[in-house]
Amino acid sequence: IYTSGGDGRLYFGYQFANANAEGSDFDRTTNMVTARVEQPLLRRWIADGEVRYFWDDYDNPNSLDFFDRARDDNRFVLRAGLQKNFCSPVSLRFDYTFTDNDSNTENLFGVRFYDYSRHIFSTQLIFSL
Numbered sequence: 001i002y003t004s005g006g007d008g009r010l011y012f013g014y015q016f017a018n019a020n021a022e023g024s025d026f027d028r029t030t031n032m033v034t035a036r037v038e039q040p041l042l043r044r045w046i047a048d049g050e051v052r053y054f055w056d057d058y059d060n061p062n063s064l065d066f067f068d069r070a071r072d073d074n075r076f077v078l079r080a081g082l083q084k085n086f087c088s089p090v091s092l093r094f095d096y097t098f099t100d101n102d103s104n105t106e107n108l109f110g111v112r113f114y115d116y117s118r119h120i121f122s123t124q125l126i127f128s129l
Contacts, residue, residue: 004039011036024060025071031055044085052077066108073103073114083126091126 001010015032036050058071065071076099083093096119103114 003037008037008039010038025058025062025064027059028071029057029059046083046085048081048083050077050079052079062105064107064113065105067106069104071103071105071114073101075099075101089128091128093124093126095122095124096120097122 001012002008003010011034013032013034013036015030015034017030017032019026019028019030021027032052032054034050034052036048038046038048040046052075054073054075054077056071056073056075058073060070061068062071077097079095079097081093081095083091085091098117098119100117101114103112105114106112
């Protein structure tokens with residue numbers, strides 16, 4: 001969907017994946033929904049933001065889980081970016097990504113191996129030919 005007179009964009013998406021891995025801990029189905037917005041700003045800057053939500057259902061009991069449960073994850077990802085287009089082949093990009101993963105897999109002492117949150121700040125110098 002184009003916004004701002006055709007200069008901005010709005011995306012929505014859904015993805016389904018099925019994985020049959022080597023080792024039964026990682027056989028799963030994954031679903032993901034996403035929404036993304038891009039908005040041009042002054043002086044060749046572009047701002048964008050994205051939200052993604054994943055839910056993973058594993059087929060078999062996880063070998064690390066003391067209670068012999070199949071792993072079940074829910075993951076939320078929030079990303080914000082800012083990009084400056086200097087000239088045709090050169091851009092500079094700044095990104096912030098927050099990820100929160102909630103998983104039911106735990107050992108006898110309540111340690112949840114796949115349960116985490118993280119913050120990532122990154123920058124890229126982009127050359128496009």
